[in-house]
Amino acid sequence: MKTKESKKKRTEIQAVDLFCGVGGLTHGLILGGVKVVAGVDLDSICRFPYEANNAAAFIEQDVKTLSGKTVRKLFSERGLKLLAGCAPCQPFSTYSRGGRKSGINEDWELVASFGRLVREVQPDLVTMENVPQVEQHPVFQEFLSDLHGYHVSWSVVECSSIGVPQTRKRLVLFASKFGPEGLSISESNRRKVTVKDAIAHLRPVVAGQADKKDPLHIAPRLSDLNMKRIKASRPGGTWRDWHPSMRAACHRKVSGDTYPSVYGRMEWNQPGPTMTTQCFGYGNGRFGHPEQDRAITLREAAMLQTFPVGYRFLKKDEKAKFSLLGRLIGNAVPVRLGEVIAETLKSHVAFYASAEKRECA
Known part of the structure; x- marks a missing residue:
């Protein structure tokens, strides 16, 4: 008979937030019930707001030089592993304004670094938030190839439909090793936040x-x-x-x-x-x-x-x-979007945990 503790281990999600900035995505994930163990960003100015508001470590490092081995050590043995992040793609992003010149190829290269880490870490879950235009760039297809073996879904979300008081469209991608059920954000018809x-x-x-x-x-x-x-x-x-x-x-x-x-x-x-x-x-x-x-x-x-x-x-x-x-x-991910991402993933994991329970009954 499986204990409550073992069930919790099957459904608890812990995350590492790549390109974390001041913690918009991290804070939303935490509010949505995901335990964030660390955020990674090369901008040292982000350290104070990130750590002052979130019970997670700030790792000051360029994601392009980050190894999968280092990321794996951040996770504990307990629970499911989520690799999350918003790889900056715009020429005006944090990563291209850090005191060095950067062309568009280097900006898109950050998405490739995210994909490399997915291959090296093999987390249970992946989520990427980005500008809608990334879908039209070859690097996106390369990122999808890095998700071989995962069930993948993505869509462009109008943030005002999920409780963010601004007209902001973002591409949100989910990838899971469990299955395809529930891998999308449900946009609401309720009154928009003004x-x-x-x-x-x-x-x-x-x-x-x-x-x-x-x-x-x-x-x-x-x-x-x-x-x-x-x-x-x-x-x-x-x-x-x-x-x-x-x-x-x-x-x-x-x-x-x-x-x-x-x-x-x-x-x-x-x-x-x-x-x-x-x-x-x-x-x-x-x-x-x-x-x-x-x-x-x-x-x-x-x-x-x-x-x-x-x-x-x-x-x-x-x-x-x-x-x-x-x-x-x-440059931050809206906190509410991060919260909805967390809620979506928790619901997705709960569905497959319940299915497993029914099969074992």
């Missing part, structure tokens, strides 16, 4: 000032011209609402018509736009606050990425640096 749901409860702040109780709740200063522009902007509107004298030179060109959301305000009752590494800048997209005359703060950006309001990005008395923290927050 900007209002996510950030309306935060204290008002003025452009260029921070909340005294939260140094991350800070918005950059606006020039006199940009202050006039945002005052003339309505939620969901465009720069076309302004008096012509306030329009930028690029707006007067024909090509300017293709960027209607630049210098835009968000809408309270809609999801926000995709958070980018420049999400703190009013002129970089629809990053204006719905009613306060400023861009969103770094804390608001983090919360639109579904980080909890208490997630610590700064050490005590450390001042926020917009370009640095904007990059870390914008």
